[in-house]
Amino acid sequence: MKRGMTPQEPTGRIALITGATSGIGRAVAFRLARDSLVVVVSGRDRSRGEKIVSDIRAQDGTAHFVPADLHDGASAAHLAQRATEVAGGHVDVLVHSAGAGILGPTAKTTESEFDHLFAINVKVPYLLTGHLAPAMAARGDGAIVSVSSIASGRGIDGLAAYAASKAAIDQLTRSWAAEYGPHGVRVNAVMPGATETPMIAPARGFFETLADRAPARRLAGPDADQRDRT
Template sequence: MAPQAPTNRVALITGATSGIGRAAACRLARDGLTVVVSGRDRSRGEKIVSDIRAEDGTAHFVAADLRDAASVGDLARQATEVGGGHVDVLVHSAGIGILGPTESTTEADFDHLFGINVKVPYLLTGQLAPAMAARGDGAIINVSSISSGRGIDGMAAYAASNAALDQLTRSWAAEYGPHGVRVNSVMPGSTDTPMIDPARGYFEDLAGRAPARRLADPDEVAAAIAYFASPQAAHIHGVILPVDGGFTAVN
């Protein structure tokens, strides 16, 4: 029999003030979790908390400008405090993208990209996963991208950062799985979020190459995140799940 998830579960979602992170926060709250919404924009974060509470959900906002170990540590501490002493589900949804030729990517942009997309999840997992392991239960869900496993022109740096995140999924599954912490990755395709607005036509063309022939809705990605966070996924470790309308199956 699969172990029962503890009551009063608490989920921390980074990058939760827009896009996939916002959809995940709302979905997990509807599933009965206490949600810690994290992001840089206080007004948007507080609006999401208000929306969740209006539907009788439980949510808190913690402002976080994740840039170094100190800011990551502050987020972990505050999330644990507002969560009543524990964080049971960690969703790494914060991420940035850089498009363009390799030669046009500056060192500063490259470092910022890897800092947000790889270093922050690494450090935050290091802050929170040991306590999950000590309790013998927890779920960590990484949000990567189909670019991590495909050669897509103009996405070299972004793809490399997501490939690193997917490899962390496998490594953390080996490290924390024996202690009851499930680590999995959701790999979205082109998704209708503000992140794609600067190159919306490009991403619509990518989506058109998939059997679904459309952009994903953030709620569809959030449904996969919610599954990995739920007791129904109790025997699933180290999986990288495409939510891409079939793009990786045919390209």
């Protein structure tokens, strides 16, 4: 058995993680599998998704892969339906980890880039929550976790559009907590700093400079103990 996975009795709880084929989403998938949740891995890359599912199963976890290129209402609706089907009829935990980024001056950001960013970072989480949270509330139990960013509360030159999208996620989190919290659904957002994921690779130097201002003075890793990184 691979280091890091201790067999436990299945909890019967189902977790859907978007953007789970790399970075933070991948680390979350392994962690929830270690905690004995059934994990639905979702992402665009089928080969990576199937490899993650295979690795989780090899560690005595339970996982399924649902491919999804999340960018609009139809893709969100399809993922909600397929994830519910493969999970056996319900999703208990929804993790919004899929995301996109834009680095550069406001004046050089095109309308299509801006729309694409907000579609992935804001519209899809909003619609996906709308598809899955009501059933959680009806059962009186569930959890929704969104990956935000410390950029949502700071002014960082070159990250205006990205920061705005994450600020929107922060406000959605507050609103969803007010909407679904009274019905037993826990709603939270996490705000990581500069993290070493494939998304930052094209501008690694920029994010290393940001990380150098933090106490640890280095990029964070998606998984704190790094056991699941390749």
